[in-house]
Amino acid sequence: MLAALMQVIDSSIVNVALPDMMGNLGASLDEIAWVSTGYILASVIVMPMTGFLGDLFGRKRYFVGSIILFTLASFFCGAAHSLGMLIFWRIVQGLGGGALMTVSQAVLLESFPPEEAGTAMALFGLGVMVGPTIGPTLGGYIVDHAGWPWIFYINIPLGILAASMITAYVHDSAHQEKPSHIDYTGIVLLALSVSAMQYVLEHGEREDWFESRVIIELSVFAAVGWGALMWREFTTAHPVIDFRVLRHRQVWVGTLLGVVMGIGLYAMSFTLPVFLQNNLRMTAQQTGLVLLPGALATAVSMGVVGKLTNRYDARWLITIGAALFATAAWNLSQITSESGTHDFFWPLIGRGLGLGMMFVPLTTLTLTGLAPRDLPQAVGLYSFFRQIGGSFGIAGIATLVARHTAEYRSVLGEHLTSSDPQVLARVELLTRAMIARGADAGTAHQRALTMLDRMVLGQASVLAYARIYLLAAGLMLVLVPLLLLVRRPRASKAGAEHAIME
CATH class of the missing domain: 1.20.1250.20 (MFS general substrate transporter like domains)
Structure with a gap:
């Protein structure tokens, strides 16, 4: 639950600090929006692949590695002195953060007997639902009293604690099988189609939707990409999804x-x-x-x-x-x-x-x-x-x-x-x-x-x-x-x- 809580709080806490980041980094509203968009893109791309990646690396190793990646990226986000570096490390943070929620959920469900699945999901849900609510309050307090870099630095002790607890108490599933083949084509199709779709959703209203040529082209690209992805994953022997x-x-x-x-x-x-x-x-x-x-x-x-x-x-x-x-x-x-x-x-x-x-x-x-x-x-x-x-x-x-x-x-x-x-x-x-x-x-x-x-x-x-x-x-x-x-x-x-x- 702690890992999932880190992910959902981080998704909501950053939005409060965007105005301060704009002034500190000399960024426009459109430019600073990529601090949120980059994270969302990376995490959404990773989410459906977590089952495959858990089998590939071992679920425990992948879970701990994702937390470490998320924590390290949090440090570098706080230490960033340019908008480009901040966006880069937010994307890296999203690659780690995308696994925290889904793997946490799978671990909880396998740790409880089926008749107590409701209890497991209640524990998970506490972090998922409460996190976005306390995020803005916590973010506002931190920005007012410590500065925006600290909204990232607070992840460091939480990440260390979560990684230590998972190392000590979580075990690999006895049912996972390491894939013999990596579906690189599926990974590329997923990344491209999700990126195009997410850009359309993030920027469509601002650019008046289909009055914009870019939105039209990316919408067509996303639709074709999703069709190709579905065909690929249903026909390959070792799908990434x-x-x-x-x-x-x-x-x-x-x-x-x-x-x-x-x-x-x-x-x-x-x-x-x-x-x-x-x-x-x-x-x-x-x-x-x-x-x-x-x-x-x-x-x-x-x-x-x-x-x-x-x-x-x-x-x-x-x-x-x-x-x-x-x-x-x-x-x-x-x-x-x-x-x-x-x-x-x-x-x-x-x-x-x-x-x-x-x-x-x-x-x-x-x-x-x-x-x-x-x-x-x-x-x-x-x-x-x-x-x-x-x-x-x-x-x-x-x-x-x-x-x-x-x-x-x-x-x-x-x-x-x-x-x-x-x-x-x-x-x-x-x-x-x-x-x-x-x-x-x-x-x-x-x-x-x-x-x-x-x-x-x-x-x-x-x-x-x-x-x-x-x-x-x-x-x-x-x-x-x-x-x-x-x-x-x-x-x-x-x-x-x-x-x-x-």
Whole structure:
């Protein structure tokens, strides 16, 4: 769990420090964005290959090596004095970090007997779900009091501790087989197609999607690359990604559910901090404190649901969790520009409880009962597609927020006419306030109109975010009928025998 926690915190903690990095390294917004994009690209490429790489090097050796690589790269990220070096070491850090979550999950599932898989996933989920919430708060505190390099240096003692514990307590799986052939073609196709797709998702909204020739070309390249990758991996004897594990109904349905959940989850996880900071003018630390009760609710929920998953049908628990999440999202859709921190408390508590009730049972439903040989590949694919769902979610949500804001701004602007007494009164009030601050009448009037336009833009933004939260509520409810496609898994004979041997 410690290794997974390092990875998810690092993914969220860096975003808080980007403005300070821009000033320190003399970088533009587009340039500094590659500090995050480079890490995401590298980690997403590695995720589906972790099963293959674990077999190639030995899972324990690969796990420890990934932590060491992640830790060393963290040191060099903190010591970087140029943007180019920082981006390079972030890519290296991503190559190590991509394995931390998936291998941690596989190790936990194999360390517990099948009937206690819910408990294992609860332990894993604590790090995965709580990490992104405490990351911004921790990052804001570190940047304010120590400087941005320390958001990387804090990984060093954690990495040393994690590597030491894994060396002492984790053992290689008895079921892994070292591949006799390395699928270099598959690795190249994976890297190129994922890189192209991730670039499109990261930069599509900024470049107006298919109005950009680069986005069009990379989209076609990604589609062709994915087609070639699928054909290659299904026809080669030693695939780097064994898509054949999707023959298990629970895996492909669970992966589909994970994609849908990832889109809905990121719709709120991405927009809430932005809304709190841009619309309600909160600092990064204040935003983290507002989000903290929801994180604590997730931790409590996972602790309880981990035990319940061992006893009850996971599909019912997911249904209850989806209902809680959808209700919380609907409540958040009622926010206004006058909302205070207290208006977010109970919706975020409900969201946190719902997340815990969905994440643990869904992961258990997807991965429990698989043969030990298939487990690492299934974990890698499940994590990979959930991350891809999140990437699609963030890209889509960013586009929808921008477009809805423009739509609402236009609609609200149509109702602001120079003959409206309320508009005239507001402009007059703002003009007098500007004159009182020393502006002449003409300048004061112009500033008053500018302030009124900002108010309209702010209200349009609030309405756009409210619409997004309604969409998130709908996405969570889509999970429920999809659950009818999967049966409650039973531990396989191989899985039971493996549990006894462990």
